[in-house]
Amino acid sequence: MASPTTTDAPTSSPASLKAFKIVIVGGGIAGLALAHMLEGAKSGKRGSNLLITVYEQRAEDTSFVKYPLQLSEDARTALKSILSVQEYNNLVAASDYGITHGGVSIHTPQLTRLYSDKATGDDQPNRNHALPQFTHRWVLKDILKQGVNLVRGKRVVRTRHEAASEGTEVHAGKIRVVFDDGSHELADLVVGADGVGSVIRAQLSPSSDAARFPLLPYVVLQFKLAAPFESLAHILPDMNGINQFVGTKSTSLTLVPLHSAEGSSPLPAMTPRAALIQSEQGPFAEADASVLAVKKALEDPKAGYIFAKAIIPCPSGWEDFTEGAWIDKILEILRSEGYANEIVTAVEDDLIPGTLGAWGIVSSGVGKSAPWTEHAGGRMVFIGDAMHAIPPIGGHGCAAALRDAAELADTILYSSEAGGRGTKIESLLPSFQKEMIIRSETYLKEVTQQLNAIMASGINAYVKRGVWGAMDLYAPIAGWMSGLTR
Numbered sequence: 001m002a003s004p005t006t007t008d009a010p011t012s013s014p015a016s017l018k019a020f021k022i023v024i025v026g027g028g029i030a031g032l033a034l035a036h037m038l039e040g041a042k043s044g045k046r047g048s049n050l051l052i053t054v055y056e057q058r059a060e061d062t063s064f065v066k067y068p069l070q071l072s073e074d075a076r077t078a079l080k081s082i083l084s085v086q087e088y089n090n091l092v093a094a095s096d097y098g099i100t101h102g103g104v105s106i107h108t109p110q111l112t113r114l115y116s117d118k119a120t121g122d123d124q125p126n127r128n129h130a131l132p133q134f135t136h137r138w139v140l141k142d143i144l145k146q147g148v149n150l151v152r153g154k155r156v157v158r159t160r161h162e163a164a165s166e167g168t169e170v171h172a173g174k175i176r177v178v179f180d181d182g183s184h185e186l187a188d189l190v191v192g193a194d195g196v197g198s199v200i201r202a203q204l205s206p207s208s209d210a211a212r213f214p215l216l217p218y219v220v221l222q223f224k225l226a227a228p229f230e231s232l233a234h235i236l237p238d239m240n241g242i243n244q245f246v247g248t249k250s251t252s253l254t255l256v257p258l259h260s261a262e263g264s265s266p267l268p269a270m271t272p273r274a275a276l277i278q279s280e281q282g283p284f285a286e287a288d289a290s291v292l293a294v295k296k297a298l299e300d301p302k303a304g305y306i307f308a309k310a311i312i313p314c315p316s317g318w319e320d321f322t323e324g325a326w327i328d329k330i331l332e333i334l335r336s337e338g339y340a341n342e343i344v345t346a347v348e349d350d351l352i353p354g355t356l357g358a359w360g361i362v363s364s365g366v367g368k369s370a371p372w373t374e375h376a377g378g379r380m381v382f383i384g385d386a387m388h389a390i391p392p393i394g395g396h397g398c399a400a401a402l403r404d405a406a407e408l409a410d411t412i413l414y415s416s417e418a419g420g421r422g423t424k425i426e427s428l429l430p431s432f433q434k435e436m437i438i439r440s441e442t443y444l445k446e447v448t449q450q451l452n453a454i455m456a457s458g459i460n461a462y463v464k465r466g467v468w469g470a471m472d473l474y475a476p477i478a479g480w481m482s483g484l485t486r
Contacts, residue, residue, distance in 0.1 A: 027056030030384030260304030279324025378426030
């Protein structure tokens with residue numbers, strides 16, 4: 001079934017509709033995007049009877065908010081549905097510091113070019129599709145939070161479907177949402193958007209493999225470099241796009257220069273090796289004045305810096321690594337792979353203290369999505385990472401979450417409970433979920449292929465390099481393989 005659209009005229013007047021309570025569990029990108037789109041529809045006389053609350057267990061945003069978000073073509077298309085024209089323009093205006101042409105250049109650690117989708121001597125990419133851009137995660141979340149009833153610091157611990165035989169006539173068919181403080185709320189629809197560790201998903205099927213997304217044998221590291229752009233301009237193949245370096249030992253490093261916007265000052269100079277020095281001084285060490293100045297400058301969403309992401313095999317005991325231990329591990333890998341000295345020096349001298357984060361890579365796996373809409377009388381559904389965990393490559397996870405949110409909002413507004421032309425929400429959700437699974441499976445297959453390619457080792461790595469080299473040599477016929485670098 002094609003997704004309904006919010007342009008469908010309502011069939012019931014707002015006065016004739018009963019209040020319809022929606023509880024969204026999780027205040028991440030997916031949950032906020034869904035709530036924002038539903039609230040925005042009310043200005044167009046759609047869904048005016050919807051009562052929407054987003055519950056987020058964390059009192060404050062976590063460290064994930066520190067890192068830029070890659071917005072692929074699919075993500076930007078979804079955002080144009082979720083946001084008003086003015087809101088989308090505001091997002092672009094706040095993100096123009098880091099919007100690149102999005103081209104991808106793949107090189108060996110020794111700077112031998114394997115592949116580039118840029119035309120020789122031209123800043124325009126060869127491929128026709130729109131290419132990735134970057135924005136601050138917190139900038140996007142601030143826009144999505146506007147007009148949304150977001151309750152922080154309240155954790156959902158369980159849900160229960162109130163069957164007709166158990167509840168009163170008023171409660172029958174509703175879902176009781178129970179919180180960690182003992183309070184509860186009745187909802188007509190519950191949306192699980194609480195990420196890979198979804199409490200609700202685990203509760204519904206505690207013994208199922210689908211309740212636990214497995215860790216892959218890799219760790220993703222993200223950090224920011226305060227290196228002056230001019231110091232790397234002669235070695236970074238593309239100062240306006242994505243630079244990916246792939247070694248032969250199951251490692252990869254991506255460097256993206258995010259230029260400061262016009263009118264924004266470049267980052268001030270930072271004491272060399274500040275992150276290592278601070279880590280050696282212990283967990284209670286105070287940052288020196290140069291580090292504080294850099295962190296202050298980074299509060300400007302248009303400040304420029306070099307965003308770095310590394311994917312490496314999981315080292316033993318990595319969960320307990322300190323920032324200093326991670327820096328040592330990264331430098332060890334870069335040197336063993338023979339990275340250009342300037343890149344090694346930039347990581348050693350210019351890594352901004354407090355910006356390094358490490359996470360295990362989780363994947364829900366191709367062909368393992370579960371039919372969750374059979375639960376709670378068909379009035380429970382999952383979106384984003386709670387439904388499908390997609391490894392962090394190419395911005396596909398963000399795109400999937402935003403598309404889930406946009407299409408679920410359309411489905412809800414099309415339902416008879418919201419005054420739309422459709423039937424009840426429980427009869428519409430299975431079709432929505434089926435399309436969501438097909439879409440996420442496509443992303444998962446593409447990302448799995450990319451991950452296998454960039455993390456190849458030994459002889460497979462040399463074969464991989466040969467393939468990319470052939471792609472660069474025969475660029476006109478390489479378009480069909482563009483998924484390797486999107």
